[in-house]
Amino acid sequence: MEVREHSPPPGRRRHASAWRRLLRQPAAIVAACVLLGIVTLCLLAPVYAREVAHTGPDANHVTATVSVSGRRLDVVSPTGVPIGPTWQGRFLFGADPNGRDVAVRLLYGGRNSLQIAAIATLLTMLLAVIVALLAGWFGGALDALLSRLMDLIWSYPVLLLGVALGVTLAVSGIDLGFTTLKGGSLLLPALIIGVVYVPYMARPLRAQTIELARREFVDAARQQGLSGARIMFGEILPNLSSSVVVFAPLLLANAILLESGLSFLGAGVQAPAPSWGTMISEGTRLMPAAIHLVLAPGLMLLAAVLSANVLAEAARDALDPRGRRLRVRPTAGGLDRGLPDGEPA
Amino acid sequence: MKSTVRMLAIATLGFGCVSTIAACGSGGNNGSSGKASAAAGPATVVAASFPDSLDPQVGATTGSTEATWNVYLGLYTYAHANGSAGTQVIPALASSLPKISAGGTLYTITLRRGLVYSDGARVKASDFAFAIRRAIKLNWGNKGFFTEHIAGAEAFDEGKSSSISGISSDDATGTIAIRLTAPYGPFLNVLAFPAAGLVPSGTPMKALPNDPPPGAGPYEIAHVVPGRSFEERVNPHWAAEAIPGIPKPSVAIEVKVQSNPGAQANEALGGSADLFDWNTPLPPAAVQQAKREASGRYAVEPVAQVTFFFLDTQEPPFNSEAARQAVVTALNRPAYERLASGYLSPGCYFLPPKIVGHPSAPCPYGDPNGNGDVAKAKQLVRQSGTAGDAVAVWGDSPHKEFVDNFAQTLDAIGYRASERVISPSTYFPTIASLKTKAQAGWAEWVQDFPNPVDFYQLLNGKLIHPEGNLDLSLVRDPVLEAGIEALGKVPASQLSSVAGRWEALERRTAQKAYVAVIGYQEAPKLTSARVNFGALVFSPVYGPDWTTIELK
Numbered sequence: 001m002e003v004r005e006h007s008p009p010p011g012r013r014r015h016a017s018a019w020r021r022l023l024r025q026p027a028a029i030v031a032a033c034v035l036l037g038i039v040t041l042c043l044l045a046p047v048y049a050r051e052v053a054h055t056g057p058d059a060n061h062v063t064a065t066v067s068v069s070g071r072r073l074d075v076v077s078p079t080g081v082p083i084g085p086t087w088q089g090r091f092l093f094g095a096d097p098n099g100r101d102v103a104v105r106l107l108y109g110g111r112n113s114l115q116i117a118a119i120a121t122l123l124t125m126l127l128a129v130i131v132a133l134l135a136g137w138f139g140g141a142l143d144a145l146l147s148r149l150m151d152l153i154w155s156y157p158v159l160l161l162g163v164a165l166g167v168t169l170a171v172s173g174i175d176l177g178f179t180t181l182k183g184g185s186l187l188l189p190a191l192i193i194g195v196v197y198v199p200y201m202a203r204p205l206r207a208q209t210i211e212l213a214r215r216e217f218v219d220a221a222r223q224q225g226l227s228g229a230r231i232m233f234g235e236i237l238p239n240l241s242s243s244v245v246v247f248a249p250l251l252l253a254n255a256i257l258l259e260s261g262l263s264f265l266g267a268g269v270q271a272p273a274p275s276w277g278t279m280i281s282e283g284t285r286l287m288p289a290a291i292h293l294v295l296a297p298g299l300m301l302l303a304a305v306l307s308a309n310v311l312a313e314a315a316r317d318a319l320d321p322r323g324r325r326l327r328v329r330p331t332a333g334g335l336d337r338g339l340p341d342g343e344p345a
Numbered sequence: 346m347k348s349t350v351r352m353l354a355i356a357t358l359g360f361g362c363v364s365t366i367a368a369c370g371s372g373g374n375n376g377s378s379g380k381a382s383a384a385a386g387p388a389t390v391v392a393a394s395f396p397d398s399l400d401p402q403v404g405a406t407t408g409s410t411e412a413t414w415n416v417y418l419g420l421y422t423y424a425h426a427n428g429s430a431g432t433q434v435i436p437a438l439a440s441s442l443p444k445i446s447a448g449g450t451l452y453t454i455t456l457r458r459g460l461v462y463s464d465g466a467r468v469k470a471s472d473f474a475f476a477i478r479r480a481i482k483l484n485w486g487n488k489g490f491f492t493e494h495i496a497g498a499e500a501f502d503e504g505k506s507s508s509i510s511g512i513s514s515d516d517a518t519g520t521i522a523i524r525l526t527a528p529y530g531p532f533l534n535v536l537a538f539p540a541a542g543l544v545p546s547g548t549p550m551k552a553l554p555n556d557p558p559p560g561a562g563p564y565e566i567a568h569v570v571p572g573r574s575f576e577e578r579v580n581p582h583w584a585a586e587a588i589p590g591i592p593k594p595s596v597a598i599e600v601k602v603q604s605n606p607g608a609q610a611n612e613a614l615g616g617s618a619d620l621f622d623w624n625t626p627l628p629p630a631a632v633q634q635a636k637r638e639a640s641g642r643y644a645v646e647p648v649a650q651v652t653f654f655f656l657d658t659q660e661p662p663f664n665s666e667a668a669r670q671a672v673v674t675a676l677n678r679p680a681y682e683r684l685a686s687g688y689l690s691p692g693c694y695f696l697p698p699k700i701v702g703h704p705s706a707p708c709p710y711g712d713p714n715g716n717g718d719v720a721k722a723k724q725l726v727r728q729s730g731t732a733g734d735a736v737a738v739w740g741d742s743p744h745k746e747f748v749d750n751f752a753q754t755l756d757a758i759g760y761r762a763s764e765r766v767i768s769p770s771t772y773f774p775t776i777a778s779l780k781t782k783a784q785a786g787w788a789e790w791v792q793d794f795p796n797p798v799d800f801y802q803l804l805n806g807k808l809i810h811p812e813g814n815l816d817l818s819l820v821r822d823p824v825l826e827a828g829i830e831a832l833g834k835v836p837a838s839q840l841s842s843v844a845g846r847w848e849a850l851e852r853r854t855a856q857k858a859y860v861a862v863i864g865y866q867e868a869p870k871l872t873s874a875r876v877n878f879g880a881l882v883f884s885p886v887y888g889p890d891w892t893t894i895e896l897k
Contacts (some may be wrong), residue, residue, distance in 0.1 A: 062680035
């Protein structure tokens with residue numbers, strides 16, 4: 001009796017064992033450390049800029065010189081080639097064509113990229129869960145309406161839809177009624193990415209909601225007289241949490257990639273604010289003379305996306321050790337359309 | 346593990362194959378280089394893109410005019426000379442400069458005798474009117490120069506008449522009379538457009554880009570492979586023409602498209618191509634190589650172009666003269682020179698150096714080769730009472746670095762700058778619309794023809810339009826307007842007589858800081874080792890003059 005009183009509830013026990021399984025995966029630990037490291041470095045960008053590089057992310061030094069191993073070198077040569085990595089505090093990873101410190105912009109760009117990706121991921125999760133619960137629980141006309149809306153968004157290639165919205169709103173901004181997002185606002189790409197990924201999460205969750213709504217514990221809740229809202233958010237939502245946890249790092253990785261893609265194409269982060277995508281875009285013009293301009297943000301992007309994906313895989317394995325798992329994996333165009341095995345489509 | 350090993354093996358094999366192929370390619374280039382140096386021709390010209398059209402009455406890009414100005418001679422053309430001398434209009438098919446009536450509206454021109462096209466047909470005076478009608482009918486991009494200035498051309502364009510009433514000709518005497526709607530000084534420049542080049546009457550009134558009509562110039566176009574290549578052969582009838590000032594070509598030209606500037610540079614440096622496309626800046630790595638390995642056949646040539654930032658002179662903060670002066674004072678022009686990979690010559694005057702009217706006086710707000718005086722600029726901003734104002738700086742994506750640098754300068758002198766960088770395809774229509782209310786932005790003007798009037802339409806308050814407005818700074822200066830109106834009537838052949846008056850306007854423009862001039866674009870002149878580099882003329886209007894290509 002005492003044992004039962006002090007035992008954690010089944011949900012908490014399940015999460016605790018998932019956590020233990022997660023910690024047993026070395027790849028997951030490494031990935032988590034890498035991601036955490038990137039986030040920490042990016043958060044420390046102002047400190048690095050002030051204390052180490054002694055310059056801001058937008059400060060141009062086109063005609064300045066820098067001392068490297070006792071020699072004065074042009075930050076940007078008369079033919080427009082920026083200095084490469086100096087491996088010292090100033091211009092650690094070199095300069096860009098405007099003579100801006102690449103390392104400083106890399107960290108500030110990471111802040112922007114991660115900030116946008118995090119907001120977009122949260123937005124996607126919020127909207128997808130709401131859509132899935134409403135469509136799956138109420139069914140009928142509401143389900144049909146929301147499902148067709150998801151189909152409509154899904155029918156556009158993610159990147160094209162993102163570029164179309166990004167280019168349109170980049171200059172003019174958008175009036176959301178309760179607030180106005182200006183053209184250069186970071187919330188604009190976050191909003192675009194957050195919206196275009198909703199179907200990729202909402203559809204599998206809707207299927208799960210429909211399946212869960214038929215379970216005994218939901219019937220029991222109904223018989224106890226609980227309202228629809230309480231059943232949705234109190235009974236079904238906690239049972240969706242595993243899927244949401246698996247989706248989160250995957251969405252984060254895809255949001256980072258899409259943000260970079262949009263910024264690369266000029267439809268994401270607007271100048272002069274840096275992002276890894278805009279940095280790669282700016283760097284391509286000077287390939288191969290200044291390869292560091294593409295290499296530095298490219299490697300950072302690779303590390304962030306790879307670690308988020310590995311973490312997602314590990315979370316999936318930890319939460320679903322018997323292999324009853326979501327077949328969700330990142331693809332070039334977004335997330336694969338996987339559904340839980342054995343679930344009704 | 347096995348699959349990893351297999352992947353590595355495939356990658357290694359693939360890399361090996363690519364390296365081998367690349368090495369073979371490189372060897373091939375060297376081989377052709379050696380062969381080329383022994384050959385007498387043709388000379389190979391590489392172009393970054395295919396001309397928009399090889400039909401003279403359609404083509405409007407620099408790639409097209411470079412190819413067609415020596416094929417389709419009009420009544421007038423430009424001197425085949427470097428520098429300022431190359432901006433002089435000289436008679437081509439006309440026997441002399443025109444007789445201009447006292448009112449400046451009637452041009453009487455006589456055709457040279459015995460002229461023939463490349464197909465042997467006789468050149469007639471009536472072919473001129475036909476060529477102008479054809480350019481209008483085929484909607485040549487700059488047809489406004491004809492329809493706005495030649496009497497009756499607008500009615501023809503609108504379909505109200507079947508001929509242009511302002512042009513009359515007599516095939517027997519070879520006389521052509523052109524009546525203008527109003528005196529227009531640069532009309533000789535208009536007549537020198539390749540689009541006014543004569544083609545035989547009866548040439549189909551449809552674009553002929555792949556089978557261009559015969560012309561009366563030193564070259565004829567042949568073997569057009571759309572999008573890829575074409576040839577220019579020496580016109581077999583040219584020897585008989587012997588028009589003074591127009592050289593007889595010594596070599597045929599083969600033009601091929603190579604869109605990759607790096608590969609293009611390698612071809613010119615390696616010898617498999619004889620002339621690099623001047624419209625493409627040499628990639629930075631190739632510049633170093635050219636300076637190191639090809640110093641005797643690489644040069645940087647001025648282009649009649651001006652790069653500037655416009656400042657809305659009607660709205661705060663730049664309706665304040667002190668605020669505009671502050672911006673100009675703070676400009677670090679050498680920084681923009683580096684952003685342009687070295688292909689920009691810093692300057693403060695609106696007219697480029699080779700254009701009549703460019704002053705020799707020092708710049709009013711500091712040495713253009715200096716890094717700018719930010720402290721003084723800050724003081725001027727404070728004096729103007731505009732410190733802290735928000736300024737949106739516009740630019741197109743290829744010039745994003747310019748916009749970044751300019752915005753940072755504005756921040757440094759006390760403004761709050763933001764950027765509006767958009768696609769180049771929508772940029773000019775956007776900023777040229779008064780609805781946009783663009784406060785400041787990057788702009789450039791490449792001459793239509795080497796005449797100050799062409800540049801000063803950008804500072805003429807009388808030409809402000811709600812859409813398609815060229816006066817981006819919205820300059821409304823009665824002194825400038827009166828000056829432009831008076832000087833605009835001076836015929837191109839007499840431009841040098843009013844150089845001092847143009848210089849006075851230029852000094853006023855710089856003093857008032859209506860625009861923040863950055864400088865003037867330059868272009869690479871790079872040839873293979875077998876080209877006689879010294880003999881190759883770089884026309885300030887059309888770039889490398891193919892008639893002057895000589896192979897060693």
